[in-house]
Amino acid sequence: MTPEEIAAYALAKPGAVEDRPWEGDLVAKVGDKIFVFLGGEGIGVKCGRTSDEASELWERFPGAVTASPYIGRYGWNVVSLDGTVPDDELLELVDESYDAVVSRLPKARRPG
Numbered sequence: 001m002t003p004e005e006i007a008a009y010a011l012a013k014p015g016a017v018e019d020r021p022w023e024g025d026l027v028a029k030v031g032d033k034i035f036v037f038l039g040g041e042g043i044g045v046k047c048g049r050t051s052d053e054a055s056e057l058w059e060r061f062p063g064a065v066t067a068s069p070y071i072g073r074y075g076w077n078v079v080s081l082d083g084t085v086p087d088d089e090l091l092e093l094v095d096e097s098y099d100a101v102v103s104r105l106p107k108a109r110r111p112g
Contacts, residue, residue, distance in 0.1 A: 001081060001087045001090055001091075002081070003038060003039055003040065003041075003043075003081060006036075006038060006043055006081065006090065006094065007026065007028070007038045007039075009091060009094060010028040010035070010036045010038065010094050010098070011028055013028075013030065013035075013098050013111075014030075014111035014112055015030045015031070015102075015110075015111025015112070016028050016029065016030050016035075016098070017029050017030075019034075021034075024039075025037065025039065026038040026039045030098060030101055030102055030105070030111060031101075031102075031105045031109045031110070033101045033104070033105065034101070035094075035097045035098045035100075035101040035102075036094055036097055036098070037068075037076075037078075041080060041081055041082065042078045042079055042080045042081055043078070043079050043081065043090070043093075043094070044068050044071075044076055044077070044078050044079075045076070045077060045079060045093045045094060045096070045097035046074075046075045046076055046077075046096070046097040046100045046101065047065070047075060047076075047077040047079075047093060047096070047097070054067070054075065054077055057077065057079075058077075061079075061080075061084050061085050063080070063084075064079065064080040064082065064084035064085050065077055065078070065079050065080070065085065066078050075100075079093060
């Protein structure tokens, strides 16, 4: 998948909006929370609720899934768009990241 295809998929989610909180960086947010970092040769997503879940991805796709710099300890990972991770799994990771962020929003701020 291309970065543009991933961005279109993420931004089509209910309540998703595009933002550029830092110069040159594109993110998708729901509520006021980021659920995917977009752009470049990879995406940043929240992968799993435990380090075991993220570790499983690191083992299945060595080098293609890595802990995000600075925020990896909070469950964020960088996933390469080089074709190593199948497209359906990329979309599933975006879905899981979105769901994880939405579940932490106050009920009044969750999308319809």
